[in-house]
Amino acid sequence: MNSAQIEIQLIASLVAVACAIPGTFLVLRKMAMISDAISHSILPGIVVGFFITHDLNSPLLIILAALTGIITVVLVEYIQKTGLVKEDTAIGLVFPTLFSIGVIMIAKNANDVHLDIDAVLLGELAFAPFDRLIIAGTDVGPKALWIIGVILIVTLIFLLAFFKELKVSTFDKGLATSLGFSPAIIHYGLMSVSSVTTVGAFDAVGAILVVALMITPAAAAYLLTKNLKKMLVLSVIFGIFSALFGYWVAHWLDASIAGSITTILGLLFLVVYLFAPNKGIIAVLYREKQQRTEVSLITFLLHLKNHDEKSERHVKHLNEHINWQKVRSKTVLELAQKNNMIIINNNIVSLTKKGNTFTSKAIDYIVTNEDAQIEDMKDDFFLFRG
Amino acid sequence: MDLKEYFSLVFNDYTLRTITLGTAILGAVTGMLGSFAVLRKQSLLGDAISHAALPGIAIAFLITGTKDTNILLLGALVSGLIGTFWIRGIVKKTHLKSDTALGLILSLFFGFGMLLLTFIQKQPNANQAGLDKYLFGQAATLVESDVWLMAIVTGLCVFVLLLFWKEFKILLFDADYTKTLGFNTKTIDVLITSFIVLAIVLGLQTVGVVLMSAMLLAPAAAARQWTNSLSKMVFLAAIFGAFSGVFGTAVSASQNNLSTGPVIVLVASVFVVFSFIFSPSRGLLFKQIRFIKNRRDLELHKTLAFMHQIAETHQDISHPHTVKILNNFQGYTKGTLKKLVDKGFVIIQSNMWSLTEEGYKTAANLYNQQTDSNE
Numbered sequence: 001m002n003s004a005q006i007e008i009q010l011i012a013s014l015v016a017v018a019c020a021i022p023g024t025f026l027v028l029r030k031m032a033m034i035s036d037a038i039s040h041s042i043l044p045g046i047v048v049g050f051f052i053t054h055d056l057n058s059p060l061l062i063i064l065a066a067l068t069g070i071i072t073v074v075l076v077e078y079i080q081k082t083g084l085v086k087e088d089t090a091i092g093l094v095f096p097t098l099f100s101i102g103v104i105m106i107a108k109n110a111n112d113v114h115l116d117i118d119a120v121l122l123g124e125l126a127f128a129p130f131d132r133l134i135i136a137g138t139d140v141g142p143k144a145l146w147i148i149g150v151i152l153i154v155t156l157i158f159l160l161a162f163f164k165e166l167k168v169s170t171f172d173k174g175l176a177t178s179l180g181f182s183p184a185i186i187h188y189g190l191m192s193v194s195s196v197t198t199v200g201a202f203d204a205v206g207a208i209l210v211v212a213l214m215i216t217p218a219a220a221a222y223l224l225t226k227n228l229k230k231m232l233v234l235s236v237i238f239g240i241f242s243a244l245f246g247y248w249v250a251h252w253l254d255a256s257i258a259g260s261i262t263t264i265l266g267l268l269f270l271v272v273y274l275f276a277p278n279k280g281i282i283a284v285l286y287r288e289k290q291q292r293t294e295v296s297l298i299t300f301l302l303h304l305k306n307h308d309e310k311s312e313r314h315v316k317h318l319n320e321h322i323n324w325q326k327v328r329s330k331t332v333l334e335l336a337q338k339n340n341m342i343i344i345n346n347n348i349v350s351l352t353k354k355g356n357t358f359t360s361k362a363i364d365y366i367v368t369n370e371d372a373q374i375e376d377m378k379d380d381f382f383l384f385r386g
Numbered sequence: 387m388d389l390k391e392y393f394s395l396v397f398n399d400y401t402l403r404t405i406t407l408g409t410a411i412l413g414a415v416t417g418m419l420g421s422f423a424v425l426r427k428q429s430l431l432g433d434a435i436s437h438a439a440l441p442g443i444a445i446a447f448l449i450t451g452t453k454d455t456n457i458l459l460l461g462a463l464v465s466g467l468i469g470t471f472w473i474r475g476i477v478k479k480t481h482l483k484s485d486t487a488l489g490l491i492l493s494l495f496f497g498f499g500m501l502l503l504t505f506i507q508k509q510p511n512a513n514q515a516g517l518d519k520y521l522f523g524q525a526a527t528l529v530e531s532d533v534w535l536m537a538i539v540t541g542l543c544v545f546v547l548l549l550f551w552k553e554f555k556i557l558l559f560d561a562d563y564t565k566t567l568g569f570n571t572k573t574i575d576v577l578i579t580s581f582i583v584l585a586i587v588l589g590l591q592t593v594g595v596v597l598m599s600a601m602l603l604a605p606a607a608a609a610r611q612w613t614n615s616l617s618k619m620v621f622l623a624a625i626f627g628a629f630s631g632v633f634g635t636a637v638s639a640s641q642n643n644l645s646t647g648p649v650i651v652l653v654a655s656v657f658v659v660f661s662f663i664f665s666p667s668r669g670l671l672f673k674q675i676r677f678i679k680n681r682r683d684l685e686l687h688k689t690l691a692f693m694h695q696i697a698e699t700h701q702d703i704s705h706p707h708t709v710k711i712l713n714n715f716q717g718y719t720k721g722t723l724k725k726l727v728d729k730g731f732v733i734i735q736s737n738m739w740s741l742t743e744e745g746y747k748t749a750a751n752l753y754n755q756q757t758d759s760n761e
Contacts, residue, residue: 027482027486030483030485030486031485032483032485032486032488032489032490033430033433033485033488033489035489036433036489036492036493040596079662082662082670084607084610084611084662084668084670085424085607085610086424086427086429088427088428088429088430088485089424089429089603089607091429091430092429092430092432092433092599092600092602092603093600093603093604093607093655093658096596096597096599096600096604096651096655097600097651097652097655099596099597099648100597100600100647100648100649100651100652100655101648101652103522103645103647103648104644104645104648104649104652107643107644107645107648108643108644208437208493208496208497208500209493209497211489211492211493212493212494212497214489215486215489215490215493216490216493216494218486219482219486219490222481222482222486223480223482250501253501253505254505254508255501255502255504255505255508256500256501256503256504258497258500259497259498259499259500259501259502259503259504260501261497262493262494262496262497262498262500262501263494263497263498263501265494265497266494266495266497266498269490269494273476273480279480279481280480281475281479281480284479284480285479
């Protein structure tokens with residue numbers, strides 16, 4: 001590993017951390033698409049800044065672009081407030097328009113702008129180490145590293161100073177207002193941080209990767225935990241992991257670093273989406289199946305309790321009358337037997353004492369309509385789950 | 387080339403005619419289907435799908451090695467559909483919200499697509515140049531067969547819309563009711579979503595991945611402002627879309643260095659801004675005018691009510707009072723007084739005013755009639 005490679009990985013990791021922090025809050029506040037909008041609509045700000053400074057790394061450019069990002073948010077909120085269209089339509093109208101303006105400005109001045117739209121969308125991390133920051137003649141490292149470092153520090157200060165406010169206003173706006181925090185200030189603070197992070201990161205990794213780095217680690221972490229602090233830590237870890245791993249995949253494939261980091265993020269999310277305990281798709285499907293069987297079981301027990309006549313309690317009757325398939329009735333019968341709720345004599349099913357108590361309680365809960373409690377009851381009575 | 391020249395060329399020049407026709411058809415079909423996307427609150431779905439189509443293009447190229455538009459678009463269609471149904475899977479089966487799901491699929495698929503594109507670029511294959519036109523679109527590369535494809539898809543789309551009009555409409559406005567009526571909501575839903583994906587994929591070559599969502603939304607959002615009827619809205623959106631296509635092509639052809647996609651999007655945005663401001667029933671301008679008018683009426687009412695209070699204390703309601711006593715009252719100006727005179731509620735003689743019979747009656751009933759008289 002040479003020093004340029006180390007620097008690239010360092011920049012990628014810092015970008016990942018700087019994105020993961022605001023990203024977590026954007027995902028929790030259901031504003032994930034705002035990051036997409038900002039990442040596109042900062043283009044005109046960057047172009048105008050570039051016309052003025054002729055330097056892609058100038059601080060003025062970052063300020064102008066961040067301002068465009070905030071203008072986007074304000075515009076979206078203004079359009080939304082007029083009630084003419086819904087919020088998502090407002091987002092979808094504003095950012096392509098601003099982006100088009102940016103593209104046209106670049107196209108009209110193609111001769112004196114060395115600004116490639118592909119570079120804006122994708123960034124080129126591989127070149128980042130060659131643009132050095134030189135203070136008083138000494139080389140202190142790549143410019144991109146300094147920019148993203150400063151942004152990360154500002155983000156961290158914002159996070160630590162306002163963690164409580166952010167947390168409360170994210171989960172309970174009403175409570176935040178009644179406690180005397182202004183949700184508007186926190187909102188625009190978060191938006192500003194997101195804009196600045198997007199702008200700072202876009203140069204290195206491009207607009208799309210910024211979106212991916214903001215949303216994906218947070219979404220994956222959200223599937224694994226419900227604790228805000230844990231979610232933040234997890235998304236930071238996910239971000240850094242994909243940044244480093246993605247870099248080496250790009251190195252191996254000789255392809256875009258940004259694209260490869262995004263792909264690793266995608267695979268990471270896919271794994272979490274499939275296998276996350278409780279929230280993962282496999283766990284959800286398994287639980288749905290379990291609940292279906294258990295609901296059938298309760299229905300079956302209710303049926304038994306309601307009917308004393310033998311014909312209604314014959315095993316075969318399940319297939320004929322309740323219209324269950326063979327497999328299903330077999331699972332239900334077995335589950336009930338395993339849990340000692342029924343006994344079968346000569347193919348006639350009858351409730352045990354335990355089954356009887358369970359069924360009466362189940363009726364109570366169904367009548368009072370408290371869905372949540374039926375789960376506790378299942379825990380009390382079931383030795384085996386469906 | 388200026389605009390005038392352009393319009394004369396449209397009818398003679400083959401390339402220009404093809405492009406203009408292509409963008410017009412594209413605008414019409416995206417406008418129509420976009421209406422459904424907007425009303426179903428799936429506006430950003432278009433953005434996600436168009437980005438999600440990119441890896442499909444790259445994979446189709448990697449497998450076949452050709453740059454045949456139809457094959458690449460088929461790849462885009464498959465990848466767009468996978469993206470769409472993954473989004474639905476995430477929203478349905480996990481607690482992640484739709485915005486997160488959209489952002490996830492959008493950025494992840496696009497990033498993967500870019501990885502493949504850069505990978506393809508490094509391959510020793512002379513045929514790869516030009517794949518990146520799908521990023522921003524190049525209307526100039528439209529040929530007659532592309533326009534035919536668009537026309538066929540549009541025809542199919544119109545046919546299906548007409549055939550299932552009732553189903554689409556009812557699903558749009560009351561999904562639960564649709565289910566109770568016994569319609570297969572899932573099929574209708576999949577059908578309309580697939581058509582939206584198809585329209586987006588068609589536009590990739592012309593407008594490109596990044597700006598395609600605006601083509602879907604802008605005409606529909608503009609059309610929404612002018613009508614409350616679905617059929618009119620779909621029709622209007624198609625017209626707005628087609629005009630954006632034609633004007634956008636015209637403007638970009640008449641200037642150097644202007645790519646068509648962004649110009650079309652800007653023209654469509656102009657339609658939206660115009661509709662937002664000038665639509666008679668919902669527009670901001672008329673809303674503001676109505677607001678001012680209502681406020682004036684209210685002030686007039688206040689003045690009249692104040693006069694009524696004074697007149698009540700006298701036996702003769704037409705007993706004159708000086709204008710001066712109105713001065714310390716907020717709603718009063720010379721203009722409002724003059725208006726009251728014009729309406730025949732008040733008579734002015736030099737510096738004195740008095741209520742007429744009619745004015746007294748109106749003022750007395752002012753607050754009784756409040757419910758029917760205020761608009």
